[in-house]
Amino acid sequence: MGELSFVVKSFIFSALLISALQFRVGGSTLEATSEAWIRQAPLPRLLHEVAQGAVHLSKEVWSTVRGQFDEASEEAVTRLKDRREESSRR
16 A cells, blocks of 8 residues: 555656646746756766766777787687697697
8 A cells, every 4th residue: 555655646746846847937937947957057068978988988998808808719719729730740
C-alpha cells in the first residue's frame, strides 16, 4: 500500500509543479524563464566540457590499450612461428 501512496503523491506533486510553471510572469511563463536560466548557467557548459574531455580520454585509452594488445598478439604469433620452426628442425 505504501508504493501506491508514493505514486499518488508523486503524481500530485508533478501535476502541481507543472501547473505552477505555466504561470506567466513578465510576459513569459515560469517554465520558459527557468529553462533559459538553466541553459545560460555556467554549470551545464562546464559539465558538457567535462563530458567531452572524458569521451576524448576514453578514446585515447582505448586506442592505447588496443595498440598494446595488437603488439602483444603479433609478438605471440611471431614466437609461436619461431617455436614451430625450431621444433620442425629437430
